[in-house]
Amino acid sequence: MNQGSQAFLELSDLGKSFGNKQVLKQMDLTVEKGEFVAVVGKSGCGKSTLLRILAGLEKPTDGEVRLDGETVKGQNKKVKIMFQDGRLLPWKKVKDNVALGLKKEEEKKEALQMLHQVGLSDRADEWPAVLSGGQKQRVALARALVHHPELLLLDEPLGALDALTRLEMHELIRNLWEEKEFTAVLVTHDVEEAVALATRVILIDDGEIALNQTIKMPFPRKKDNPIFAKTVTNILNHIMGRNSELKLTR
Template sequence: MTNKVKGMQLTLERLHKSFGNKTVLKEINLEIQPGEFVAIVGRSGCGKSTMLRLVAGLDAPSDGNVLLNGTYSDKPINPAVRMMFQDARLLPWQRVLANVELGLIGANSKVYAKQTALQVLGAVGLEDRAYEWPSVLSGGQRQRVALARALASKPSLLLLDEPLGALDALTRIEMQQLLESLWQEQRFTALLITHDVEEAVVLADRVILIENGRISMNVEIDLPRPRARGDAKFAKTVEGILDRVMGKQESPSTEFGSGSSSSYLLSSLSA
């Protein structure tokens, strides 16, 4: 990757979130560097999506802080942050182009908004579907439109809440390749929530496990890109993380792959 990094730094300080008497997140401390791609894995209900909503400003923490580029985030919505969900959330009464233009609300020029929307649709391979209705698109195509909408404003931080979870296997691989390509080109910071450990290893620089509301694993993925699913080191990395997620591997110091401990860093960040 040769493009200049444009992503923002994300820091979570002692982040805590409760709903009534139920504590969902406890003392989350995490720093993500500009342009880094980080994946969060964990069982359902562990607090992954809650953490993403706190970063997005959709919910407020019970305690602790979210810092964007070293500045405390006190705005409900930050225009430099965009979010993708598991469903595309397209407006069915608006054509594809108009749905993408929603990501450019506030643009001074309608001409600029249209040109930019067409440009990002081209980047996701759907410029020729700009005037179609969402209902005629496949699930994968609708998610491409949602990705185009999220990237239209050139965000510095892209939050991904299982955006590929509902896609079939082949379409999911295609979307993973597209997402990685656009990330490498645009150099935004990315934070991905996923239940798919293989997907996390394919895309991320680091994979983090949340258990019982705490960060219990933080592993660096020291594999060349694009990641080869048939590679022995790739398979061993996926297996090691999956064993940790499933509770088969209790020690947080186990190495993944055949590299040294510095190549496959795995350390507990639990408070």
């Protein structure tokens, strides 16, 4: 994927506090257009708070976020977020969930095309209640991407899925990212998932960036690849606070 030389997403001295608890501390980060960045860390480290700030759902206490050169002050049409639970409207059929926010008839046709791209064109007239967990997340992904976001935020979107469905979703997300060339920021507890999908992995520890590691392996990435395993172990070592790092083969 081609990446430009200018930062598309910039965090400058970003801080966030809730009362006396400081969740994010003077965080600086740049993300280029077209990158796929995964954010990992222990529970409560500030991952989801960071994502909500990027989405404009939370305001930072200190510093700022700039998207395409403009300060983020609220929700932005260039940004879409996908949550763990899908958040589909049960009283709307699948195709109408995907078409939420689309007004023109030609735009609504795009909803059907997007359902085809996520492999659910045959479920367009179904109700969300009859879908499996993986199918619901495919609908949620289609609903996000039908708006052609420049930045897609993924908040533990696969955490509730079984292992096989997660692998299928990994492939789907990666293929759509390569095809549509959006920038992605994924929050996940699963280090293997981060390494499988991301071009870069960010580790947050106690509200600060403790690791910023580029992943240079070609796609698709297999867990039985020794470099994959060493990369995962290296990140886990940092999460667990170990000082020894495994040397990665180039």
